[in-house]
Amino acid sequence: MPELTGWAVVVALLAATVGVITASDKSRSRWGWLLLCLFVPPALIVLFFLPALKLYGPGEQPWRRWVFFRVPISAFVLVLLFPFYWMIITTVRPDKELYRPWQAPNYAPFWTAHPTLDHIRDLLTTTLFSTWMLNTMLISLAATAISLFCGLLAGYALSRLKFPFAGSIGTGIFITYLVPQTLLFIPLSDIIRNFKLGDSPWALILTYPTFLIPFCTWLLMGYFKSIPKELEECARIDGAPRWKAMLYIIFPVAIPGILSAGIFAFTLSWNEFIYALVFLASPDQKTVPVGVTSELVRGDVFYWGELMAGALLGSIPVAFVYSFFVEYYVSGITGSVKG
């Protein structure tokens, strides 16, 4: 095994070098890319996976712990979080320091001696940012509410009731879950125009559920299946009609699932971009992602301080919801994958 590892690393490094050189040559870049893709991941696997697989016991040597666990995981955290740090530091940095080229001798990237709130103040007073926040909040909440309502009813029907075409309807909903927004945005923009919904929040409130309902239904179906049938049967024996058993017995038990679905749906609709970009035109109707993209970049000029302030403030609601419900959110992700 050790000699194999050595050879694999040598071959991979050689291939990677050749790949990088070929990829930077314009006429042969495709082959370089291919080489890179074929050899770099296996090299990574050999170098780091194999050691990472071991079951670590108390007798683990300290250097192994450093090389194969502490250093890699710190690197991951550092790289994954650095852009957010950069967002924050840019927001509070005065313009004079912000537009200092990186070759300048007094370029101090990681901190600032004169923190300022100017960018945030400008963002809130001279732009429509607070309107966009309000729009996004309203649209996200409304779309989430509609999707949860539909998803709850459909999920219950598909997991508990026997009716004709149940199987094919379930499959159909699953397929719509996979349909990306970019497949349909052009015909949808035409339809929205025909329905006279263009440039109003309704365009988004009604279209966001198309990608939220399948997700909510799928997640809640799984959740309903995990609730024992006997619970409902008891209520029915006690004389409750079917819809009451559903409303008062099953739905309250499913609250954790509803919460997961709701939180996930909320963040998805807060993040949505292409529909909002295409269906909305006037500045005061826009959502945060679209507003920041189109209104804070004037011509070719980027107002980086305000842009980063907008990115930071625009992320806060999502981050806030997320930090309170991490467990529900994670179960939403995993539930959406497992089905």
Place this chain on the structure above:
Amino acid sequence: MTTIEAVAPRQYVRGPRRGPITRLLEDERKLALCLMLPTIVLLGLFIAYPFVKGIELSVTNTSVGVPGKFVGIENFKKIWTDDIFHIAVWNTCLYTFVTTVFKLVLGLWLALLLNRHFKGKAFMRAFILLPFIIPTVLSTFAWKWMFDPTFSVLNWMLFHLGIIHSRINWLGDPGLAMISVIIVNVWRGVPFYAISLLAGLQTISPELHEAAAIDGARAWARFRHVTWPLLLPVTLVIVLFSVIQTFADFQLVYVLTGGGPANATQLFATYAYQLGIGTGLLSQGAAISLAIFPILLLVVIVQLVYIRRAETL
């Protein structure tokens, strides 16, 4: 036992206080119809109808405000010979393939690291997911600022580490622009892979590993014969899901490069947007975004076959 169950509901269910609606909803089929109705109406109106409309648009010569005539497969012929479309096809495939490979490898690695016991694990897991939950457009702007040729902190770091000696124009150079876009996509996707795979890893009982270890299996053998087969179903679903999303990606490229420089990062979605919305050629744009459909179909078929197999197992 069974007799009691069969008799008891009959005695109570047919009570006199029931309204006509309740009685109607007592029928399983009618209740199901009522419950499915809102979902079917919304999905029909905003998924099925636009899909049909998209196909209809793609065989006409409609542009914004101008109702079109039927032109058959003229639009498809046009994009078939369109050089930019060819570039977009190649770019989209490259982008999807490279990012998926890296996301899977790095995500699995991170999941394996997170699967260990250490202090502050829950805290770290929560932080690691941030790139995935923060609105993509907003975090992409942070990257765009980091890639800025004049003020780039990345250039500063690489320069001071001695790796580069002159400035790098990350988004301005055609080859580098693709690399930059791929880096950002991988950055955003790794947490999703890691957390999903971690959930898969945690369902694997440690006893299996211990048993294999007692039988003398080394680390690689344990991964190959215990972890990997059990993780494969979850991995397959994650990869297929992510392939569709990446294949149809729009916002990341739109913010970072807008498809440029010289179409070096042009994808299906950005090109469809450029033609369909930018220049108002609705029918051609619709034809291009329909090019996403074959890959979607492929993934759906794999998923359905796979799910059927999983159900029969």
